[in-house]
Amino acid sequence: MLEIVRKYNFWNNEEITFGFYRKEYITTLSKYMGNRLIKVLLGQRRSGKSYILRMIIHALVKQGIKPKNILYINKDIRELDFINSADSLLDIISIYRKELQPEGKVFLFLDEIQEIDEWEKAVNSLSQNYIDEYEIFITGSNSRLLSTDLATYIAGRYVTFEIFPFSYTEYLGFKQIKRSKASFVEYIQHGGIPEHCKMADGEIQRNYISGLKDSIVLRDIVERHEIRDVYLLENLIRYMIDSVGSLFSLTSVVNYMKSNGYSATRETLGSYLLFLEQAYFLHEVSRFSIRGKKVLTGEKKYYLNDPAFKFFLSSSFDPVPGKYLENAIFLHLKRQGYSIFVGKHDKREIDFIAEKEKERVYIQVAQYLTEKETIEREFGNLQKIKNSYPKLVITLDDILLGNREGVEHIQAWEWVE
Numbered sequence: 001m002l003e004i005v006r007k008y009n010f011w012n013n014e015e016i017t018f019g020f021y022r023k024e025y026i027t028t029l030s031k032y033m034g035n036r037l038i039k040v041l042l043g044q045r046r047s048g049k050s051y052i053l054r055m056i057i058h059a060l061v062k063q064g065i066k067p068k069n070i071l072y073i074n075k076d077i078r079e080l081d082f083i084n085s086a087d088s089l090l091d092i093i094s095i096y097r098k099e100l101q102p103e104g105k106v107f108l109f110l111d112e113i114q115e116i117d118e119w120e121k122a123v124n125s126l127s128q129n130y131i132d133e134y135e136i137f138i139t140g141s142n143s144r145l146l147s148t149d150l151a152t153y154i155a156g157r158y159v160t161f162e163i164f165p166f167s168y169t170e171y172l173g174f175k176q177i178k179r180s181k182a183s184f185v186e187y188i189q190h191g192g193i194p195e196h197c198k199m200a201d202g203e204i205q206r207n208y209i210s211g212l213k214d215s216i217v218l219r220d221i222v223e224r225h226e227i228r229d230v231y232l233l234e235n236l237i238r239y240m241i242d243s244v245g246s247l248f249s250l251t252s253v254v255n256y257m258k259s260n261g262y263s264a265t266r267e268t269l270g271s272y273l274l275f276l277e278q279a280y281f282l283h284e285v286s287r288f289s290i291r292g293k294k295v296l297t298g299e300k301k302y303y304l305n306d307p308a309f310k311f312f313l314s315s316s317f318d319p320v321p322g323k324y325l326e327n328a329i330f331l332h333l334k335r336q337g338y339s340i341f342v343g344k345h346d347k348r349e350i351d352f353i354a355e356k357e358k359e360r361v362y363i364q365v366a367q368y369l370t371e372k373e374t375i376e377r378e379f380g381n382l383q384k385i386k387n388s389y390p391k392l393v394i395t396l397d398d399i400l401l402g403n404r405e406g407v408e409h410i411q412a413w414e415w416v417e
Helices: 002-007 023-030 049-062 086-100 119-127 149-154 168-175 181-190 202-225 230-242 250-259 266-278 308-313 322-335 372-383
Strands: 038-042 070-074 106-111 134-140 158-162 282-289 294-304 339-345 348-356 359-365 391-395 407-411
Touching: 002 086, 023 049, 023 158, 038 049, 049 070, 049 106, 049 134, 070 086, 086 106, 086 119, 106 119, 119 134, 119 149, 168 181, 181 308, 181 322, 202 230, 202 266, 202 308, 230 250, 230 266, 230 308, 250 266, 266 282, 282 322, 294 322, 294 339, 308 322, 322 339, 322 348, 322 359, 322 391, 348 372, 359 372, 372 391, 372 407
Parallel strands: 038 134, 038 158, 070 106, 106 134, 282 339, 359 391, 391 407
Antiparallel strands: 282 294, 339 348, 348 359
16 A cells, blocks of 8 residues: 555655646645644636645655655545545554654645545644644545534634636646736636646547546535435536526526426525535525615525636637636636625625725726726626725726726726736
8 A cells, every 4th residue: 555655655765746826725735734733725626736745755855854754645546446534544644654764744635535424533633743743734535524523623723725727827837828818818718727727629628628528517515415306416517517607596506407497496406506606616606785774685606716617618618708807817817816796785785795804995997988887887787886995897808998997997907917
């Protein structure tokens, strides 16, 4: 077993490959290192979590940490299927310590840890071990990872980091291209899934994204939650992909499914939507009454964790639709750590209200401001809000309309990082 684990570690000073360097994440993570806090990286499959772990390992070795003091276990590797429980994990760590005899702190990296039953018991035992010191990093592809009863074992002793596919700035660096309207339009269609960004052929890209969707559905939803009606789930996914950025209620989804011949209840579809959120396939955005200052129940919006799922899998093709732009603005705000709502001001809709600590920004998103009524609607909706917080209209227009009564017109490719 140890020899299998050895193949995927760097104990003989093997070269550590990690692809494109994701500086923002490494800088943030480095601030939390050097203590017993468990570092938890959460995000959709193939968003780059494993690469980030290897970046951290590379940095540790460069700092003088001996490679044999680093143990990396990636549960996506089938050869490591024998590590499938808390006991088997502790057993292999015990064998590793006996054979390699690392001196001092051991840095433990556990990738896709949800594949290990009762992993929390093992991690808790290791983190509390004051004889053999560990600094632990774990990744998972499901936000429910830390919401189970077992997670109480490590309550208060971990810090979480949400990992997204490439940002626009990372996409530019990876592709080695310049910031421009053309590159931004390409980005908001093709998305930032790292492996996908290496592919040039459209058919290969489509097959990759389809396969990734199937992997998320099968491994993180169907198997984990023992879904029986996979056909209903697949049709719900298609509906959600086509409905990105549109306001709708759970009742309207039930009615749509029933009108198309599917047997569906609110409870079933509500559970499926929750599972898609937990697997980081979708993000839910609630409505907020600006005048009433409260979150509203009923209609909500959903956005994809990466726009490639819409571009390559949508049943309706549009080369540069406004919803791609809206999804990109949402993801930018999400990466920046904002809490995001859809705004309701009397009968007017505000695309986004984004809040972080004492910051707040109101945003309208439109593809182009070519019609007078579009200009009046996008600026007018924000002008009705009487406070001093920033108010932005973000578009793909080549010519800016400037500031109108406190509302700033912004070009998306210059604003999104």
